[in-house]
Amino acid sequence: MGPTGSGKSSFISSVADSDIGVGHSLVSCTSEVNVVRVRVPDEELDIVLVDTPGFDDTHKSDYEILKLIKDWLEQAGHNKILLDGILYLHRISDNRMAGTPLRNLEVFEKICGPKACSRVVMMTTMWDELDDEETGETRQEELETTFWKPMIDRGSKTERYRNTSESAWRILEPFLGNQRQRLAALRSQKETVPQQQKQKAALRLQKETVQQHKALSSTDAGQALYEKIEKLDKQRKSLMRTLEKQMKRRGTDEEIVELLRRQYDGLEKEREAALGELHQLKVPVPQRLLKSVGMKKRYRR
Known part of the structure; x- marks a missing residue:
């Protein structure tokens, strides 16, 4: 392996x-x-x-x-x-x-x-x-x-x-x-x-x-896919806070902001894919992980 x-x-x-x-x-x-x-x-x-x-x-x-x-x-x-x-x-x-x-x-x-x-x-x-x-x-x-x-x-x-x-x-x-x-x-x-x-x-x-x-969803290996969602969600929220701080500053470098946006979009796509895998596994997913932070609306100018 x-x-x-x-x-x-x-x-x-x-x-x-x-x-x-x-x-x-x-x-x-x-x-x-x-x-x-x-x-x-x-x-x-x-x-x-x-x-x-x-x-x-x-x-x-x-x-x-x-x-x-x-x-x-x-x-x-x-x-x-x-x-x-x-x-x-x-x-x-x-x-x-x-x-x-x-x-x-x-x-x-x-x-x-x-x-x-x-x-x-x-x-x-x-x-x-x-x-x-x-x-x-x-x-x-x-x-x-x-x-x-x-x-x-x-x-x-x-x-x-x-x-x-x-x-x-x-x-x-x-x-x-x-x-x-x-x-x-x-x-x-x-x-x-x-x-x-x-x-x-x-x-x-x-x-x-x-x-x-x-069932596969109840095995330790199956549960490891759920843990991946938790990690992605923490990374996404951390990146969101960093991006919001950058946008509040005067004279913010637009290239940095755009880079952070792309990183966030990448995490969001990976998270959505992982959620799809969990639905295939029929694993109950907490609502807090299903809810979108709504960040895209906030950071798009």
């Missing part, structure tokens, strides 16, 4: 030794959940990699992406399929952690839940796009000590993907070790398939939908 363009399809292609659809444009390449089965080199062992679209997909809303992931996990859960590991990809070439990457991370945490954290690998990509390694080291440290710290404290590991097949297989190796042990146990008839599954906990979203029969 990870934002669009973080290298998910590229990682799987390097493992599968073939181009499964690597994006080279601003248009999202992965708009569905794609499953790829790969034979481990020189072994009688297969692994299955599941490629998911990011929550900034160019073709689908955040709600649609979450539903795609939920549907796949739910179907897998009904078939008694649980994940050995979860890889979260983040571009080290990004110079800040805000907006979409932060939202992706927040929803990812909700999907996994604390019990699955020990099977999560937080992985940085795009190291070859940096001008110098030191910049990457600084960003990696900030991720590990700030944004990723809650996951790391619960047992998640960190890795750096160097855009090579060798690097990809090295990251997957801990999961292969688990599979080898289970395969050996099965061959010696010391363990059954149901016993194997008990060793792995379902992801929180999988448990909520399969075991607890919750």
Whole structure:
């Protein structure tokens, strides 16, 4: 999992030794959940990699992406399929952690839940796009000590993907070790398939939908979309206050005012889109979030 363009399809292609659809444009390449089965080199062992679209997909809303992931996990859960590991990809070439990457991370945490954290690998990509390694080291440290710290404290590991097949297989190796042990146990008839599954906990979203029969809107990941509305509303009101102060001043720079107006309009469009997603989820939205502040009438001269 990870934002669009973080290298998910590229990682799987390097493992599968073939181009499964690597994006080279601003248009999202992965708009569905794609499953790829790969034979481990020189072994009688297969692994299955599941490629998911990011929550900034160019073709689908955040709600649609979450539903795609939920549907796949739910179907897998009904078939008694649980994940050995979860890889979260983040571009080290990004110079800040805000907006979409932060939202992706927040929803990812909700999907996994604390019990699955020990099977999560937080992985940085795009190291070859940096001008110098030191910049990457600084960003990696900030991720590990700030944004990723809650996951790391619960047992998640960190890795750096160097855009090579060798690097990809090295990251997957801990999961292969688990599979080898289970395969050996099965061959010696010391363990059954149901016993194997008990060793792995379902992801929180999988448990909520399969075991607890919750609607998507009632899951923690679904509620994360509601939290996005709260944040957008706070940003919008803060920007409104700043704009009103600027307009009351004498000699106000019209370029600054126009810039603030465009920023406000952008937040308003994003908020309306998020509200539409909540209506799709059938989540009750407080009236205070539905009411328009009426700012556009006030700031248009």
